[in-house]
Amino acid sequence: MAETFDLIVLGGGSGGLATAFRAARHGARVALLEPGALGGTCVNVGCVPKKALWFAGQLAQEQQLAVDYGFASAPGALDWEHFRQLRQHYIDGIRHRYAMGLEESGIQVYPETGRFVSANTIATSCGEELRAPQIVIATGGRPRRLDIPGFDLGMVSDDIFALRTLPKRIAVIGAGYIAIEFAGLLNALGSEVTLHVRHRMLTSFDAELVDALEQHMCDAGIRITNQVKVTGLHRDGENLMIDDDVNGPCGPYDAVLWAIGREPNSDRLDLDAAGVNVDEDGHIVTDAWQATNVEGIFAVGDVTERPELTPVAVAAGRRLADRLFGGKPDSRLDYDNIPSVVFAEPPLAIVGLTEAQAREFHGDRVHVHRAKFTPMKWAVAGRKHPTLMKVVTEGDDERVVGIHVLGTGADEMLQGFAVALKMGLRKRDLEDTIAIHPSSAEELVLIN
Numbered sequence: 100m101a102e103t104f105d106l107i108v109l110g111g112g113s114g115g116l117a118t119a120f121r122a123a124r125h126g127a128r129v130a131l132l133e134p135g136a137l138g139g140t141c142v143n144v145g146c147v148p149k150k151a152l153w154f155a156g157q158l159a160q161e162q163q164l165a166v167d168y169g170f171a172s173a174p175g176a177l178d179w180e181h182f183r184q185l186r187q188h189y190i191d192g193i194r195h196r197y198a199m200g201l202e203e204s205g206i207q208v209y210p211e212t213g214r215f216v217s218a219n220t221i222a223t224s225c226g227e228e229l230r231a232p233q234i235v236i237a238t239g240g241r242p243r244r245l246d247i248p249g250f251d252l253g254m255v256s257d258d259i260f261a262l263r264t265l266p267k268r269i270a271v272i273g274a275g276y277i278a279i280e281f282a283g284l285l286n287a288l289g290s291e292v293t294l295h296v297r298h299r300m301l302t303s304f305d306a307e308l309v310d311a312l313e314q315h316m317c318d319a320g321i322r323i324t325n326q327v328k329v330t331g332l333h334r335d336g337e338n339l340m341i342d343d344d345v346n347g348p349c350g351p352y353d354a355v356l357w358a359i360g361r362e363p364n365s366d367r368l369d370l371d372a373a374g375v376n377v378d379e380d381g382h383i384v385t386d387a388w389q390a391t392n393v394e395g396i397f398a399v400g401d402v403t404e405r406p407e408l409t410p411v412a413v414a415a416g417r418r419l420a421d422r423l424f425g426g427k428p429d430s431r432l433d434y435d436n437i438p439s440v441v442f443a444e445p446p447l448a449i450v451g452l453t454e455a456q457a458r459e460f461h462g463d464r465v466h467v468h469r470a471k472f473t474p475m476k477w478a479v480a481g482r483k484h485p486t487l488m489k490v491v492t493e494g495d496d497e498r499v500v501g502i503h504v505l506g507t508g509a510d511e512m513l514q515g516f517a518v519a520l521k522m523g524l525r526k527r528d529l530e531d532t533i534a535i536h537p538s539s540a541e542e543l544v545l546i547n
């Protein structure tokens with residue numbers, strides 16, 4: 100006979116864990132299915148190992164800055180294997196804490212995949228049947244490759260974290276978050292990086308700051324080939340080559356990274372058995388309450404058509420659990436004004452509308468305030484390292500609808516300003532706030 104729960108969660112990544120923990124806290128009897136490592140993409144092959152590598156890249160740069168400041172030692176290369184082990188140890192600690200937390204919360208964990216047998220029944224990969232009136236799909240996504248000749252000669256972001264050495268010459272195909280982040284951090288660590296861009300970089304970010312970032316990347320030694328369509332990959336002896344429609348064969352490279360987006364893990368769930376709808380890309384279609392078209396079945400995180408960000412998956416899962424089991428019938432995620440950072444070098448942060456979006460929505464009621472400077476940390480050593488800030492407002496009372504920062508510290512700077520924007524920040528509130536001096540962030544309250 101099928102074992103019965105209040106809630107079954109498919110997937111133990113950011114969204115699934117958040118949903119399961121919150122539901123269990125409200126007293127629900129929860130089953131969680133996760134065939135891989137607890138923590139999913141973010142912890143194992145996403146945000147966490149990526150950010151660790153980004154920190155390493157920052158330290159590499161600061162070694163040179165330290166020499167410029169007058170420190171004696173010459174910059175050295177990263178011991179990649181030593182660092183890989185440190186990083187893995189840190190990740191193992193997170194996984195361990197999740198495993199302990201699940202046990203303490205009384206959540207029944209199945210280290211297996213699940214698929215639908217009916218709208219309230221899941222079959223595990225071991226053949227067991229589980230039943231619940233509420234099921235949450237949080238199965239995330241996986242990296243996409245192009246179906247072109249030689250595509251499998253290229254690796255995806257998951258593979259980078261398993262590398263035993265830093266690739267000396269790497270080509271990155273794509274121009275979104277992953278492409279820009281890996282291009283920046285690998286370059287900072289000493290790889291020769293070539294970026295193959297089909298159209299434009301980071302199209303959802305403010306174009307003026309993206310242009311400044313692109314210039315910075317070029318100045319830092321990253322080769323960027325724009326407006327090219329990759330048509331194939333091939334080997335030339337030991338080397339990898341990329342074929343594109345403009346330049347023919349490009350290379351040689353030691354490694355090629357596909358960074359052209361991700362696809363949802365919805366195709367192996369037997370969704371038809373439950374009647375759950377997906378869109379043309381395979382994303383599970385949900386309403387504002389994370390509900391699918393089938394009663395009692397919900398979806399959160401990357402498997403849906405929502406922004407693919409860990410805090411989005413977590414917030415959606417928690418609010419859903421609060422609604423289903425916590426007596427909060429109005430609890431749902433507001434998807435407006437989600438802040439986000441590309442951990443580029445330097446980082447690029449956004450909350451709210453870009454200037455172009457603001458002009459589209461608000462026409463000539465838009466005002467734009469800019470600041471451009473070199474942060475003191477770099478200026479002291481006589482180095483150029485531009486920071487660009489932009490505050491976009493609308494209307495006579497200048498309601499702030501967008502804040503954009505490119506520069507050192509942007510990743511830590513924007514969170515607090517995102518709170519203010521969400522609360523209805525006006526330009527005069529910035530002016531009424533006393534600056535913290537000397538800092539880069541002060542320029543956001545002093546901006547003209």
Ligand SMILES: Cc1cc2nc3c(=O)[nH]c(=O)nc-3n(C[C@H](O)[C@H](O)[C@H](O)COP(=O)(O)OP(=O)(O)OC[C@H]3O[C@@H](n4cnc5c(N)ncnc54)[C@H](O)[C@@H]3O)c2cc1C
Pocket residue numbers: 109110111112113114115132133134135136138139140141142144145146147149211212213214237238239240256277364367368399400401402406407408409410412
């Ligand atoms: C390289 C990289 C860097 C990133 N950096 C950032 C960042 O800096 N900041 C940020 O906010 N976001 C970042 N992201 C995005 C972030 O990782 C995802 O948005 C987040 O992990 C999505 O969580 P999720 O729970 O929807 O899916 P996942 O974390 O992918 O979890 C889904 C889980 O479901 C499991 N699963 C799959 N099929 C089944 C099944 N049939 N049954 C049971 N379980 C199943 C999988 O094994 C997986 O563990 C990054 C992503 C990548 C790839």
Ligand SMILES: NC(=O)c1ccc[n+]([C@@H]2O[C@H](COP(=O)([O-])OP(=O)(O)OC[C@H]3O[C@@H](n4cnc5c(N)ncnc54)[C@H](O)[C@@H]3O)[C@@H](O)[C@H]2O)c1
Pocket residue numbers: 245272273274275276277278280296297298299300301329358359360361406407408439440441442
């Ligand atoms: N810092 C962060 O928060 C962070 C970091 C990494 C990833 N992520 C999340 O993970 C998601 C996936 O990252 P991603 O960078 O793979 O996807 P993305 O959607 O950010 O970017 C995909 C890029 O690939 C390009 N592309 C698509 N098809 C192509 C083709 N045929 N040839 C060449 N280029 C092509 C697109 O133009 C785009 O520039 C992101 O959307 C983001 O939500 C977030």
